[in-house]
Amino acid sequence: EAGVTQFPSHSVIEKGQTVTLRCDPISGHDNLYWYRRVMGKEIKFLLHFVKESKQDESGMPNNRFLAERTGGTYSTLKVQPAELEDSGVYFCASSQEWGTEAFFGQGTRLTVV
Amino acid sequence: RKEVEQDPGPFNVPEGATVAFNCTYSNSASQSFFWYRQDCRKEPKLLMSVYSSGNEDGRFTAQLNRASQYISLLIRDSKLSDSATYLCAMSDGRTSGTYKYIFGTGTRLKVLA
Numbered sequence: 001e002a003g004v005t006q007f008p009s010h011s012v013i014e015k016g017q018t019v020t021l022r023c024d025p026i027s028g029h030d031n032l033y034w035y036r037r038v039m040g041k042e043i044k045f046l047l048h049f050v051k052e053s054k055q056d057e058s059g060m061p062n063n064r065f066l067a068e069r070t071g072g073t074y075s076t077l078k079v080q081p082a083e084l085e086d087s088g089v090y091f092c093a094s095s096q097e098w099g100t101e102a103f104f105g106q107g108t109r110l111t112v113v
Numbered sequence: 114r115k116e117v118e119q120d121p122g123p124f125n126v127p128e129g130a131t132v133a134f135n136c137t138y139s140n141s142a143s144q145s146f147f148w149y150r151q152d153c154r155k156e157p158k159l160l161m162s163v164y165s166s167g168n169e170d171g172r173f174t175a176q177l178n179r180a181s182q183y184i185s186l187l188i189r190d191s192k193l194s195d196s197a198t199y200l201c202a203m204s205d206g207r208t209s210g211t212y213k214y215i216f217g218t219g220t221r222l223k224v225l226a
Contacts, residue, residue, distance in 0.1 A: 033213065042117075042218040043157070043200070056213055091156060098212035099145040099204050104156040 002026070004105035006092050012111045018080040021108045023092030025074070031095045032075050033102060034067060038088040046090075049075060061086075082112045116140055119201060119217035127225050130191050134220045136201030137183040145212075146184050148175055149200040151219060157200055160186075191224045198222070 005024045013019050025032045034046040046065070047057035051072035060067070064083070069075040079086055089109050093102040119136045126132045146163035161168055163175040163184050174187040184201055198219040204212045 031212070035216075043216040045213045045215065048213050059213070093214075101147060101159050101162060102202075102214055103159065106156045 004092055004094050004103055006090075006105035006108050008108055009106060010109045010111075012113060013082055015084055015112055016081045018078065019082055019110060021077045021079075021090055021092075021110070023075045023077070023105055025092070025094030026096075026103060029094035029096050029103075030072070031098065031102075032069060033093045033095075034075070034077055035091040035093065036088050037091065037107075038085075043091065046077075079110075082110075084112050086110060087112045116205075116215050117201060117203065117217040119220050121218055121220060123221035123223050125223045125225055126191055128191055128193060130224075131187065131189045132191055132222065133185055133187045134199055134201075134222075135183050135185050136217050136220075137181075138201075138203055138215075139182070140203075140205055140215075141179075141182065143203040143205055143215075145204040146175075146177055147202045147214075148173075148184070148186050149202055149216075151198045151200055153198075157202075157216075160199070188222075191222075193224050193226060196222055196224045 007022045030051050032049040035043045037043045045059040048055045049069045066078045089107045091107045092105045095102040148160040149157035150160045151157045163177045168175045172189045176185045198221050200219040201217045202214045
């Protein structure tokens with residue numbers, strides 16, 4: 001069974017540009033999460049989808065970040081315009097039910113220069 | 114105070130040693146608890162869930178102490194391959210209908226030959 005997959009694995013963009021990250025959760029997992037790890041810090045929650053609905057987006061840093069999950073399958077996270085402090089590793093995770101184990105993708109390492 | 118706190122380490126132990134990590138949490142409504150392992154520049158991978166009755170998987174034992182609000186991970190007979198960062202994670206319960214996972218900063222373990 002395929003795990004959580006993320007694309008791209010790395011992205012280097014200039015400040016002010018736009019980047020879109022994609023996450024394909026494990027098939028059948030209704031819950032999809034986005035997390036971010038900035039160097040030296042803990043993994044921080046960004047938002048949680050249940051199917052196509054945003055259940056909790058309390059961790060989104062600001063309105064430059066937009067996440068979507070049309071159709072309740074894959075999800076995208078767009079950063080527009082990117083700032084230097086957006087650099088970090090963006091992880092996506094999925095779980096089958098609330099409160100059960102979450103499985104992570106390999107992450108997208110975003111560098112804004 | 115952080116919601117989840119871990120000693121960042123590093124814990125340097127010889128092969129064969131027993132090592133234990135604790136992770137304290139502040140939200141008494143937390144309901145599900147997990148230990149993840151993260152290797153350098155990789156995604157977190159689920160190591161084990163932590164049940165109220167404790168959980169053992171080979172050389173690894175996880176415990177939950179609700180009264181004192183901490184979980185623990187015990188590794189017996191440490192192997193070189195156990196060297197990694199160990200992250201604790203917990204869901205914050207149905208306080209707002211969400212089940213986002215909160216992570217600690219991780220504890221670095223180095224097993225020395």
